[in-house]
Amino acid sequence: MTKLTASCLLATGLLVFTVGRSTSVVVADDAQSNVAAAATPAASELPAIRFARKDAAKLAERAKQLADAAGQAAAQFEVATKAVADAKAAVAVIDKTLADATAAIPLAEQAKVVADKSVTDVQEALKKTEAEKANDQEAINAAKTVVETAAKAAAEKTKQLVDLGEAKKKNETDKPIATKKVTDAEAALKPLADAKAAADKAAAEAQTAVQAAQKRLDAFIATLPKADPAVIRLVQKFTHTRPLLACRFDANADYVITGAQDNLVHRWDVFTGSHAEFAGHRSWVNALAMHPSTNLLVSGANEGQLIWWNVLDATPTAQRTVAAHQGYVRAVAISPDGQLVASAGNDKLVKVWNVADGSLVQTLTGHGSHVYNVGFHPSGKFIVSGDLKGVLKQWEVGTWKHVRDLDAGILTKYDPTFKADCGGIRSLDFSPDGKLLAAAGIADVTNAFAGVGVPTVALFDFETGTRTKVLKPKDNFQGTCWGVKFHPSGEFLVGAGGGGAGSLWFWKPDDEKSFFAFKLPTVAYDVTFHPDGLRLAVPLYDKTLVVYDLGPKVEVAAAPPAAK
């Protein structure tokens, strides 16, 4: 199956991920108040602070778990250390016994010789007495008693010698077994020592991360944080084995979800790095939508299906599978009220589904080519869909009337050599106030074979339906803008994409040239903001999912300041 690694540089601290999620919730004392706050977040609190608080609490929770784990590792190490000592002591006892027996045997042999000689002597004496004093029965009896006593003593010495021999032999047999026990115990100790070292390191790093997160929270409370593309830096990276195509955070931003070229949806825990696969699609997963208030994730893939998932499932399983389109599902969106799912496909259709039971609410017909994207207006009153030929269609939710077309024809081109259309609405997004609509893709195509053109976002005044701006990179970049998102503040937009190289572009809605661009390791196929409004996640062709931070940098001391 898939092979995964993860690394984390959350905030400026360090976290080392371990595989698997703990179900126990243990909270560090010093983070108690923060956890309580995170559990009941003030609705009015800025998302950046709310999530900084939650980060600190989650990291504290994790630090406590890792500290516990380090404690357990230490205990196991201690037990194993004692086992080694006991085994060594047993060997020492054997050695001592063996040495004693070895030393005693010559003495016992000597004693036996003396005793045997003594028996011989007294037997001679008895014979002499019997010969010389045949009539002196008393003397004879006395001599016999002496003989018996001597024989008994000799037997005793013989037994002592045999016993010593056997004891020596037994200890000689026992010694290798006891010695092996020492070797085994020492071998068992090594991984436990390593585990202890790793657990200690993880606990220490987690503690550093907690300090960093706390410091970040404190700094945010002191000065309200603002996203600034100029300070963008990598904070997390998840590595997979296939290129990644789409991504979303869940509402609590505990997880980042991606669709990949392996036909799976992937979920990474942003705090632990643990990973889960959502299997059910039969083709590339290009489309993801998170429900605004529940744990529902709807995914769409190129085989034409939509799948409903509980994003928090420990073992994710498809809750509902809908055969939605003939050919690719290109995009999926959930209405702001959470009641409807809209999907767009290569069958030139937009379809609207009931979130609750997956039933088809409406099929919207009218597109003349593959429908590449679909989105709900923030008011929930309209759906906008965009196709390969750059046609944006506005539909009224409920009456399902086609309201009007918006012209994003700059994002498409009929290539006379291919005799095919290229381009299309790769991404679309509304400004949070609903006044602007952004549609992204490629314009000014000079070579359809090689995808040479200019990454472009067409910006529309949604009230009048007129195209107001054409946003392009300020440098001479060639490629496609695969993803566009308004920052929650509405103050700027981010585009993600690439051609030969990958890039993020940042535009102000009233300036056609990007005010900032950031080079990516390779082409990005989507972009999504973390709900804190400070971070964003980007799925890349190079099989990694990267999270960048646009929030203020918070300096963290390497060690606590010395007491004065």
Add this chain to the structure above:
Amino acid sequence: MRCTYACGSESHLSRRSFLEGAATGALSLAGFAGMTQVRAAEELASKQKQVVVFDLHGGVSQLETWDPKPNTDNGGPFEAIPTSVPGVYISELLPHSAKIMHHLALVRGVNTKEDDHGKGSYIMHTGHRQTPGFEYPYLGPAFSTLLTPAGSPLPGYIKVASGGNPREASFLGPRHAPVAIAGDKPPANLGLPDGVDAESDKRRREMRAKIGQRFVQGRRQAMTEAYNSSFDQAAALIARKDIFDFNTIPDAEQERYGKHDFGKHTLMARKLLENGITFVQVQHSNYDTHSENFNFHIEQLGEFDRTFATFVTDLADRGMLKHTLIIVLSEFGRTPKINHLQGRDHWSKAWSVAVGGCGIKGGAVVGKTNENGTAVIDREVNGGHLFHTYYRAVGLDPTKAFYHEGRPFHKADPATGPITEILA
């Protein structure tokens, strides 16, 4: 490479036969034109082998057509679907072709070792790698030479929807160079000039022929023949310009083939074959999908699939498949690895060619690539093997070389042999 007719090659004989036929001039054309389509097809079935090549220009992806590798790192987003041949799966982008797989054979182990468009194309159309000093004739001129019946008034080789290069014929001479037509439009200027009626046109051509014959005596060579044959061919084309008239085709027919250029071109190919053209090549452009491989293959194969399957079905229904060899080729395949533009690049090391019809065992699959399509692991073949197979399929001996200026030009690389597994 100029044709001098010093060699007594098959091309010479064929040319002589042609000239004998042509000597009677345009007078003989009416008889051929008078046949009905079905009768013409039956007539052809009894005596003539024909060939149609579908050139998927730019390099079609083997993974999105004949050799899918779903659920692998290189597989792309498409699934594999079953075909009319049990156990044989092809890409879901070819649902109609899947239904006629019993008419086709797949060669999945092609390794032509040439990733350049021009050089790759040369291998696929000549069977040989480009060699300095050797201009091998293309398959079209070769089969036009070897298969066109004596006295046929029409060109032996017509290319639909792509330019015709006289160099394709090499030493076989201009008589067998491709005549190019652009889809539903006949070759240019087939109508008579204003003020010239049919009778006066006939008289002026007869006069030209007489003067020409006098000039040719004692100095016959390819250039003079080219000059003459172009007049003969033009005359034949003018007489049969109805072949190229799309207005005679019912709308329902065009609907079946698809109302797009490739549909029209393929319908034209069928018409040309029905009218006795030996070798027809249809180009479908373009598959050079370095970017957006999957989107473009949806588009292109969406056109190709239904049209091609309709064409094969029509040939089968009309009894033409028995004598018409169908070849679906490209200049190479596409890289298994999917690039950062979701494209695939040039890949000649492991790709597929589909053939069918005349002399081919329908439903056969030969050759195998590894799990993710990067290499051939069984029955590797190259252009030489393919040419041996094409020749054998139409009943010709590929080991008998063309001779030009005393030098042998092998019809197929003698170091290789036919792919007997797919020959009927």
